Amino acid sequence: MSQSKSSSTNKKSETVFPILACKPLFSTEKLSEQGAYLNSYCHPTYQSPLHCGEQLLLQIFLCDGEIERSLGDESQSEIICKGDVAIIPPNVNHGVSWNQEIEFLLLAIEPKLIDKISQKIGIVEAVTILPHFARTDVLLHGIGLSLFYECQQLDTCLTYTNSMLQTTVIHLLRNYSNIRANIDKETINQQTEYKLKQALQYIDSNLDRHLPLEEVANKVNISKYYFCRLFSQYIGVTPYRYLLQRRIDKAKLLIQQNSEAKMADIALECGFKSQSHFNRQFRNLTGTTPCNYRRNLN
Numbered sequence: 001m002s003q004s005k006s007s008s009t010n011k012k013s014e015t016v017f018p019i020l021a022c023k024p025l026f027s028t029e030k031l032s033e034q035g036a037y038l039n040s041y042c043h044p045t046y047q048s049p050l051h052c053g054e055q056l057l058l059q060i061f062l063c064d065g066e067i068e069r070s071l072g073d074e075s076q077s078e079i080i081c082k083g084d085v086a087i088i089p090p091n092v093n094h095g096v097s098w099n100q101e102i103e104f105l106l107l108a109i110e111p112k113l114i115d116k117i118s119q120k121i122g123i124v125e126a127v128t129i130l131p132h133f134a135r136t137d138v139l140l141h142g143i144g145l146s147l148f149y150e151c152q153q154l155d156t157c158l159t160y161t162n163s164m165l166q167t168t169v170i171h172l173l174r175n176y177s178n179i180r181a182n183i184d185k186e187t188i189n190q191q192t193e194y195k196l197k198q199a200l201q202y203i204d205s206n207l208d209r210h211l212p213l214e215e216v217a218n219k220v221n222i223s224k225y226y227f228c229r230l231f232s233q234y235i236g237v238t239p240y241r242y243l244l245q246r247r248i249d250k251a252k253l254l255i256q257q258n259s260e261a262k263m264a265d266i267a268l269e270c271g272f273k274s275q276s277h278f279n280r281q282f283r284n285l286t287g288t289t290p291c292n293y294r295r296n297l298n
Helices: 002-015 111-120 138-151 158-175 192-203 215-220 226-235 239-257 263-270 275-286 290-297
Strands: 024-028 036-045 056-061 065-071 073-079 085-090 094-098 102-109 133-137
Touching: 002 158, 024 138, 036 138, 056 138, 065 085, 065 133, 073 085, 073 133, 085 138, 102 111, 102 138, 102 158, 111 158, 138 158, 138 192, 158 226, 192 215, 192 226, 192 239, 215 226, 215 239, 226 239, 239 263, 239 275, 239 290, 263 275, 263 290, 275 290
Parallel strands: none
Antiparallel strands: 024 036, 036 102, 056 085, 056 102, 065 073, 065 094, 085 133
16 A cells, blocks of 8 residues: 555656656655655756646756746746746746756645645735746745755654745745735845845855854844844744754765765864764764765765
8 A cells, every 4th residue: 555655656746847858866755745846956958848837846056057948928048056046837838958967956836835825824815926037046045955955854854844835935925926925024024034035145155164143143233132033933943953954964065075075174164163063963963973974875
């Protein structure tokens, strides 16, 4: 019976994403019960036919490159940069091609999840997410990476992924839909979004050193207490947890890129005060040690 269920789930995943020329580097079904799917690709030269899907699709780029895209009734050349995101709504014709290797994430969101969250925050109008060619969106890029790394863990926290998906949908409603969501202005407004995006960028740019929360809060001109409260409400985790997760994410990437690098050097480059501290936090978040993580990669 379990084998039949697994087979059915795999078929569902195949229908969610466009037909691509190579298989994903990573594919997860851990989000399926929440109404989402996530794949990662490092895809060689490719040209897709025009097609349309039943889910909202976010193409989150992890590299620089050049792409030709048709989206609805429009076509254009895109000079993409790491952090850019293209938004392909359901039932919208879409075709894409590129002439070099492109690395990206594909996050698919079921319309029923968008409707559920819309109703939860008090939206009664019909919601339509609008198509957008690739553009920089630090928040969607950060959430995509966070979901990607969380889904690779054996003990994936569904509360965490649910919070990330909810934040994604609210962000889409506020910035890429036919309406403006009626959301608590104390916690989510344009100025707050801008400040939190600045904070996320600042954290990601300073992972290699000691980074007090007061410094991040001061950078965006918010008190430490208010910053922590807004960050937790908007991002879904505490600033400390986010900082720690991003450091572990960076450590994983460094381990993958250099099989000869010393763990002590990686620890320092990721802002940990010692290798023992690095080992302890790595185990807490991933369930394994850095050395075992490298061994499993090999």
